[in-house]
Amino acid sequence: xxxxxxxGLTKTFGRVRALNNITFTIGQNRITGLxxxxxxxxxxxxxxxxGFLRASSGEVRVFSEDPFNNLKVAANMIxxxxxxxxxxxxxxxxxxxxxxxxxxxxxxxLARGLFDYFSLDPxxxxxxxxxxxxxxxxxxxxxxxxxxxTIFDEPTTGMDAGVxxxxxxxLLRDYLQNPRTIIISSHLLNEIEDILEDIFLxxxxxxxxxxxxxxxxxxxxALRGRREVIDKLTADQEIYYQKSxxxxxxxxxxxxxxxxxxxxxxxxxxLEVFPVKADDLCVYLTSRKRGGIDSVFDRN
Amino acid sequence: MELNAVEGKPIYVQIAxxxxxEILRGHIKEHEKIYSQYQLAEMFNINPATAxxxxxxxxxxxxxxxxxxxxxxxxxxxxxxxxxxRKNHTLKKLVEEVVFEAQLLGVTEAELISMIRDAGKxxxxxxxxxxxxxx
Numbered sequence: 466x467x468x469x470x471x472x473g474l475t476k477t478f479g480r481v482r483a484l485n486n487i488t489f490t491i492g493q494n495r496i497t498g499l500x501x502x503x504x505x506x507x508x509x510x511x512x513x514x515x516g517f518l519r520a521s522s523g524e525v526r527v528f529s530e531d532p533f534n535n536l537k538v539a540a541n542m543i544x545x546x547x548x549x550x551x552x553x554x555x556x557x558x559x560x561x562x563x564x565x566x567x568x569x570x571x572x573x574x575l576a577r578g579l580f581d582y583f584s585l586d587p588x589x590x591x592x593x594x595x596x597x598x599x600x601x602x603x604x605x606x607x608x609x610x611x612x613x614x615t616i617f618d619e620p621t622t623g624m625d626a627g628v629x630x631x632x633x634x635x636l637l638r639d640y641l642q643n644p645r646t647i648i649i650s651s652h653l654l655n656e657i658e659d660i661l662e663d664i665f666l667x668x669x670x671x672x673x674x675x676x677x678x679x680x681x682x683x684x685x686x687a688l689r690g691r692r693e694v695i696d697k698l699t700a701d702q703e704i705y706y707q708k709s710x711x712x713x714x715x716x717x718x719x720x721x722x723x724x725x726x727x728x729x730x731x732x733x734x735x736l737e738v739f740p741v742k743a744d745d746l747c748v749y750l751t752s753r754k755r756g757g758i759d760s761v762f763d764r765n
Numbered sequence: 766m767e768l769n770a771v772e773g774k775p776i777y778v779q780i781a782x783x784x785x786x787e788i789l790r791g792h793i794k795e796h797e798k799i800y801s802q803y804q805l806a807e808m809f810n811i812n813p814a815t816a817x818x819x820x821x822x823x824x825x826x827x828x829x830x831x832x833x834x835x836x837x838x839x840x841x842x843x844x845x846x847x848x849x850x851r852k853n854h855t856l857k858k859l860v861e862e863v864v865f866e867a868q869l870l871g872v873t874e875a876e877l878i879s880m881i882r883d884a885g886k887x888x889x890x891x892x893x894x895x896x897x898x899x900x
């Protein structure tokens with residue numbers, strides 16, 4: 466069953482087109498990473514899914530309903546970002562108590578466990594927390610709410626490396642015990658790559674790629690060799706990234722299947738083959754310099 | 766074991782290889798249930814779908830078999846199959862790379878063979894207590 470489906474989703478703010486004709490579905494109980502450079506439209510897309518914003522055109526369905534101003538979606542979904550505001554008069558422990566009243570599946574034991582682990586003070590006020598502590602507290606709300614649809618928009622803002630690692634570990638362990646649909650946005654893939662099932666790549670308001678993470682890693686390879694050899698070999702290939710190495714050498718990133726064909730024909734003589742890290746590939750695929758992104762879409 | 770994210774090998778391939786090594790070392794017995802995708806996900810901090818993909822590679826090769834509703838079990842031919850596969854693919858490839866490097870450096874065949882012998886001696890000393898069942 467699809468938890469989210471979007472058909473031709475477009476969002477404009479005045480003359481700015483933030484999202485352009487996006488079509489996709491997200492299946493139940495999968496962890497999806499929404500990856501894209503700053504200004505790609507990640508937050509806008511998530512806020513439309515959450516029902517905070519209304520699409521300019523196209524169709525959006527969350528739990529088979531239009532999410533905008535929808536109580537069913539609001540009760541079954543939680544949206545966590547660093548802009549979350551809570552009543553200033555409530556202490557952190559009072560916020561937990563009121564969240565417990567709102568979310569049907571709320572797990573107070575988990576909330577308190579994480580609360581203690583991260584040494585949060587129950588009598589503290591949310592607006593007095595540091596940036597990293599705010600993110601940590603918001604993360605606890607997001608996990609303990611156990612919503613069938615859980616959305617984290619750049620959840621680790623301000624967290625130190627240790628807390629980030631703990632957060633992703635906590636997310637995975639809680640997901641293993643209580644599978645649910647989770648979307649995490651980030652401009653960095655490498656820190657979330659392992660716990661994701663799917664990746665959704667967005668840039669300039671358009672969907673670039675939606676694929677299982679395991680396929681992404683095998684999608685492209687890099688070749689390094691003498692420039693004239695590389696140039697000749699890859700003349701007809703779609704090149705995702707290219708750079709010079711020293712004076713005479715060249716480094717190119719192309720599709721793995723294309724590279725295998727080429728190497729079969731040309732032999733490996735003088736050519737070195739490297740894997741391409743998934744997060745590097747994301748950067749290449751979302752940068753504007755190299756055109757010809759269409760082959761990525763044609764794959765599905 | 767820590768998974769190597771930098772190396773090009775996809776995580777699910779690393780999972781399959783780790784399981785193979787567990788089997789070769791005799792840590793999993795014939796007809797014994799192997800780790801579930803959820804156990805592997807927790808052990809290696811990865812998505813359970815990725816872990817399942819690693820398990821499925823071994824199932825497709827007949828190293829594991831499925832009992833409906835119960836999980837994956839080790840088939841009696843598992844060790845033999847892994848040994849065959851690794852010898853004819855992994856080891857062969859590694860040898861090719863060694864030979865390639867040796868030729869590049871101008872190392873003679875005799876020199877190379879003596880290097881392999883020396884390396885073998887070192888391993889024997891290290892592995893005496895490991896109890897890897899040889900083929």
